[in-house]
Amino acid sequence: xxxxxxxAVAVVGFLAYQASADVxxxxxxxxxxxxxxxxxxxxxxxxxxxxxxxLAVPAASGTGxxxxxxxxxxxVWLVDATGKASRTFKVMPSAVSAVPGTYTVTSRSxxxxxxxxxxxxxxVRFASVNDVAIxxxxxxxxxMEEPDPTLKAGGVRMSREDGDAMWTFATVSVxxxxxx
Numbered sequence: 704x705x706x707x708x709x710x711a712v713a714v715v716g717f718l719a720y721q722a723s724a725d726v727x728x729x730x731x732x733x734x735x736x737x738x739x740x741x742x743x744x745x746x747x748x749x750x751x752x753x754x755x756x757x758l759a760v761p762a763a764s765g766t767g768x769x770x771x772x773x774x775x776x777x778x779v780w781l782v783d784a785t786g787k788a789s790r791t792f793k794v795m796p797s798a799v800s801a802v803p804g805t806y807t808v809t810s811r812s813x814x815x816x817x818x819x820x821x822x823x824x825x826x827v828r829f830a831s832v833n834d835v836a837i838x839x840x841x842x843x844x845x846x847m848e849e850p851d852p853t854l855k856a857g858g859v860r861m862s863r864e865d866g867d868a869m870w871t872f873a874t875v876s877v878x879x880x881x882x883x
C-alpha cells in the first residue's frame with residue numbers, strides 16, 4: 704500500500720512540475736499576437752456598436768414641442784419645447800400608416816370603439832390615408848396585438864399608461880412628425 708501511495712505522489716509531483724514549467728512569469732501578461740499574413744490587422748477586434756439611446760429623439764424630426772413617431776422602430780417620443788424627450792414608448796401600428804411628414808393633431812376622442820371592434824380610449828387623430836383616420840389610441844383591455852392586415856384600420860396602439868401620457872401631451876394642433 705505504501706508503494707502505491709508513493710508512486711501516486713511521485714506522479715502528481717511530476718505533473719505539477721510540468722504544469723508550472725508552462726506558466727508565464729507574469730500571469731497578467733497578454734499573449735503576443737502572431738504575425739500572420741492571412742489575418743488582416745485588427746481582425747477579430749470589431750468594435751461593438753454603441754447602444755442606441757431610446758430617449759434620443761430621431762434626427763430630422765423637427766424642432767420644438769412635438770410627437771415623433773418612427774415607423775420602422777415602432778416607437779413614439781413625446782418631445783417638449785426644448786427638444787428633449789419627456790417620454791418614449793413602443794407602439795403597435797395598424798395595417799394603414801401615415802406617410803413620413805409633419806402633421807397636427809386634428810381631433811381627439813375620450814372613448815370609442817375602434818375600427819377593429821375593440822373598445823379604445825384616448826384617441827388622438829392626426830392624419831388620414833385613403834379615407835382611413837390615423838391616430839394613437841389605447842385598447843381599454845390593455846392589448847397591443849398584431850393588427851389584422853385585411854382591416855383598413857389606422858390605429859397606432861399603445862399601453863393604457865402610455866395612452867394617458869399621449870392624451871395629456873397631444874392636444875389639438877400639437878405637431879406630429881412621422882419619420883421612416
